[in-house]
Amino acid sequence: MYVKIVCSGWLFSATKLVNPFFALLDAEVAHQLAVSAAARGWVPKEKRPDPSILGLEVWGRRFSNPIGLAAGFDKNAEAVEGLIALGFGSLEVGSVTPVPQEGNPKPRIFGLRQEGGIINRRGFNSEGIVAVAKRLGAQHGKRKLDETSSTSSSSSDEVKFGGKAGPGILGVNLGKNKTSEDVAADYVQEVDMLSQYADYLVINVSSPNTPGLCWLQGRKQLKDLVKEVQAARDEMQWGEEGPPPLLVKIARDLSKQDLEDIAAVALALRLDGLF
Template identity: 85%
Template sequence: MAAWSSRKLLKEVLLRRVSSNPPLPRFRCFSTSAPESAPKISHHSKKGRLLTGATIGIVIAGGAYVSTVDEATFCGWLFSATKLVNPFFALLDAEFAHTLAVSAAARGWVPREKRVDPPIIGLEVWGRKFSNPVGLAAGFDKNAEAVDGLLGMGFGFVEVGSVTPVPQDGNPKPRIFRLRQEGAIINRCGFNSQGIVAVAKRLGAQHGKRKLDETSSSSRTSNNDVKHGGKAGPGILGVNLGKNKTSEDAAADYVQGVHTLSQYADYLVINVSSPNTPGLRMLQGRKQLKDLVKKIQAARDEMQWGDEGPPPLLVKIAPDLSKDDLEDIAAVAVALNLDGLIISNTTISRPDTVSSNPLASEAGGLSGKPLFDLSTNILKQMYMLTRGKIPLIGCGGISSGEDAYKKIRSGATLVQLYTAFAYGGPALIPQIKAELAECLERDGFKSILEAVGADCR
């Protein structure tokens, strides 16, 4: 049964890929050669897909033992097994590996963490209770296909998107390039999205199912227990909004996203910092950002909300900003009572650590380890400019609990990762959380909030 399920998943993904994008790229996703006249898969790529299918099948088949061992122990075994499975994804075309990973998570074919997070890393932000501050950044689950599976891996929150009003394919392929030795990725996807209607249907169905499960469940959480989570059930769900490439009215695009998707979101993000949509980063200017945020806040606030109120509104900014740019953004954020900032998106710069890599010349945004110092420095500056009044999400280059801890000490209340997850797989999440708890205890902090901005005081 497990082998059949694995073959079925691979077949579905391959058929979808061939039908929507006839020329399949060769094994090295960064190839600049002209596409073949007919779809072909290299020998190495075939082997990689067979190995991946087989290893996924082995992991799934292991579920037969769940009735004979403690569930938390079994899930621990699965997380350990992903350390063996994940390297095989490096044999695949980068975008195909991503599609396969999202499909597996959407079907629940991933390890689910059963161990409870240490209380020291739990916190409350915007009236939402986070079991831990480690989130998955936007870009992985662009179309809200795998929210439950990803939260089940142990993320404290998951951010889907970027979602555009109208479906669009994004930039031509290849558009994702692995810099393995540097632990980095360059992408120029360009907001490839199924659009807000498709995402709204998916989130609405998920939301309805969760509500039904909650009302029909006989095992309710007692009033004495601390219940973490939000509209996504056990975790917090963020929705990242983008604009269409050909749209002339950016504000209208974001407002449409708010009207359609905010009812399913625990927080909303205005993405004005992707380097892969022409003109988008110009919206980070003082006047442009102020006008944009005011229109989106008005659209959100005019909607009817229950006791929990409207979802918090955040802005995601770039790391390639001058001091004056940062001062302008901070001034707008404080003046308009913005609920938070995400710092940061990918960088168009190429730090010395990657400059010698042949792929460094590829256009697009760089993420991963080489971004850590740049994004953390911007984070620290923004924390001081806003005087710690606005919750910040630190994103960029996190690959360990120590990295997450440095972001928190630099002003982040929450943290996000993506590239390290692509390389390290599900096993990385419990590892980061355990290391983060150790860092806090080592330095005498009793909670995450006590450590926020410790290096800025």
């Protein structure tokens, strides 16, 4: 296999010498090496601006392009700056849980080389909201400073893309702890701690690896949960931009009735999105 990546005018080639090395590693170890490399800035940076035709506006947020990195790659917000610098229009960290938890026993990630896929059974492993909030707070300040210095030299009529802390739209994916008895309290606590850094929030009720989580996709359960999370978010003080949009992540293997129930809740409570 031979892969070429053109980024910031430099040509990076991953040859047959590289792929076998990663194939020898445990899949989760290989994944963490990639996160660590991005956190340390050992990845190419895309310095060329996106073509204006790729820009779009959703929820009042201006995305420089429609390609985003989904939650699950940087679960603990270790590499926000490095990953956004790769050129993504958005990045979603998490899923984050209120208190740290190990997740499922290892091995829990399995590479399917012939099929070109991966089986993930991590089970919401997370360092918890305190660690994630600390990282997001530090990176938020640095990204804001970098954005101020970059825009000061740009044209005044240039369209500004990005979120509240600079380039890239940052989403935070929220999950519950396995042993939680008060599920809504988990999500409310996360909103209180993390929403100030988020350009949008995601309530994750889709993981089959967390006991009782998919049960929250039921019509009444989902409605009660979303109402509590919305109330917690709306009670906070927000500037002109308003509170971060709230989305819900649902499972893919739902019945037609399940989908209709979820759609009814989304419309009734004016959710900002589903995926």
